[in-house]
Structure formats: structure tokens, C-alpha cells
Amino acid sequence: MKRSAVAIGLVAAALLSPAAPASAHSELNSVNPAADSVITSSPSSIDLVFNQEINSDFATVNLSDSSQRPWAGTKITVTGSSVTAPVTSKLPPGRYTVAYRVVSADGHPISGQSSFTVGAGAVPSASANGRESASSTAATSSTAYDPANPKASEGPRRGRGPNWVLISVMAVLGLTLGTIGVLLVRRKNDAP
Numbered sequence: 001m002k003r004s005a006v007a008i009g010l011v012a013a014a015l016l017s018p019a020a021p022a023s024a025h026s027e028l029n030s031v032n033p034a035a036d037s038v039i040t041s042s043p044s045s046i047d048l049v050f051n052q053e054i055n056s057d058f059a060t061v062n063l064s065d066s067s068q069r070p071w072a073g074t075k076i077t078v079t080g081s082s083v084t085a086p087v088t089s090k091l092p093p094g095r096y097t098v099a100y101r102v103v104s105a106d107g108h109p110i111s112g113q114s115s116f117t118v119g120a121g122a123v124p125s126a127s128a129n130g131r132e133s134a135s136s137t138a139a140t141s142s143t144a145y146d147p148a149n150p151k152a153s154e155g156p157r158r159g160r161g162p163n164w165v166l167i168s169v170m171a172v173l174g175l176t177l178g179t180i181g182v183l184l185v186r187r188k189n190d191a192p
Contacts, residue, residue: 024122026052029081033116042091042118046098048083048177050110058103061085065094072098093119 032047033039056078063072063085073086075120096118101111113171 022187024107026054026108026110028100028110028112031114032107035114035185036116038119040119043087045087046050046085048098048102050081050083050102050104052108053080053105054078054083055103055105055107058101058109059083062099062105063079063087064097065091071096078102091118093117 003099025036027050028048029051030049033043046063048061052185056076059076059078061072061076062070063071071091073088075086077084083100094117095115097115099111099113101109103109
């Protein structure tokens, strides 16, 4: 009987302890033109590649110059994990910002922005050892505001992994309830 009480307590603890959520979220693998790059001629499109398939119904890519003038077309093409936005006309020399918001096939929203320069007006950033900085090879993951759709501009919440305090409290609560269950069964068996 003691073994069954212990088993009941362990099952109760297991059921009450939350499982750790999966942490493999979608993310941007690459952007072309590359982040912080200086290109000599206008690109015909903006190409984004993610690590998971993208839902074609919720893909948005905006391209704007320093005065917020839009340069990307609205006909976005999604093929698996690749998203392509056409550039509406030849870009004059200057700095441009790519802002994107997509939803992966698993429902995870991804948003961020990246910048590049057309012409020789800027020099790519370099680290102390002469190599390009990490920001020049991957887009920054800050949320771009879209006035036409403020709700979509919220972006994913950063730094929200498993809440270990909550998981610990739930585990202790489960063990406590299991122990109480064992003690109640024991008390019932010890009663005359």
C-alpha cells in the first residue's frame, strides 16, 4: 500500500509540473542586400531567408529611404522559407531600411529590420581585428512600426524563455500535494 501511495504522489507531482516549452523559434538566417552592406547598384528585390517555412498570408516587407519614402512593392513572394519583395524602381544613392514582419508556419511572428547603403556614401562597420561586425551579416531584431497595422508591429517578446521561478513553484507544489496524498493514504491505513 505504501508503494501505491508513493506512486500516486509521484504521478500527481508529474501532472502538476509544467513541461518546459520548446525553444526552437523561427529566425532570420540572411537578408540580401546584407545588413550594413554598401552596394554599388540598386537591387531589384529584397530577399529574406528564414530557418523555417513562412506563412504567405502574413508576410510584409517594407523598404524606405532616410525620409521614410517607400520603395518596396506590395506583391511579396513567399516560397518555403524565402520571402522576396520587389523594389519598385532604381534606388538612388543613400541609406535604406528594410523592415519585415512575417509569421512562420508554426505561428511564431518574426519581425525586425536591416539597413544597407546604395553608393559609396558609407563604410561598413569593422571590429578591432578588421573583420566585419556581426551586425553586418545578420539583420537586427528590432521591431519596425507599421502605422497601417499597429498591432502587427508589436513583434515577438524578447527574452521570454521558460519562467524557471514558476516552474520551480509548480514542482514544489506538485511534490507537496503528492506528499499530502501519501500521508493521507498512510493515515487511513494506520487508522483502526
